[in-house]
Amino acid sequence: xxxxxxxxxxxxxxxxxxxxxxxxxxxxxxxxxxxxxxxxxxxxxxxxxxxxxxxxxxxxxxxxxxxxxxxxxxxxxxxxxxxxxxxxxxxxxxxxx
Numbered sequence: 337x338x339x340x341x342x343x344x345x346x347x348x349x350x351x352x353x354x355x356x357x358x359x360x361x362x363x364x365x366x367x368x369x370x371x372x373x374x375x376x377x378x379x380x381x382x383x384x385x386x387x388x389x390x391x392x393x394x395x396x397x398x399x400x401x402x403x404x405x406x407x408x409x410x411x412x413x414x415x416x417x418x419x420x421x422x423x424x425x426x427x428x429x430x431x432x433x
Contacts, residue, residue: 337396337430342389343423346370349388350419353381364419371416382416389426401429 343364350368351361359376362368369375370382377385386403393401403426408415415425 337393337427339423339427341396342392342426342430343419345389345392346385346419346422349385350377353377353384362419367418367420369418370422371414385422389422393426393430397430399433401426401433403429 347362347364350370354361354376357376370377370385371379389403390401393399408425415421
């Protein structure tokens, strides 16, 4: 999967959550915050987004991808902060295999 495809999956999943809550949708160029005090989603929503990414990888690549692991969770600079940081994490994981 290419970076833009990963980002599109994340934006689509995020927008589904925002629509359910009656909130405005976002664009990729907004690079919305996913984790932390400025986020409009909670931790369960973030888990839902990660699951959707993993499903998209399985459909597109025909393999599984472990997005959340010990290194990503304990990182001082969370890869789950924004759409772009999560997209880059997923791309790095896919390229490493």
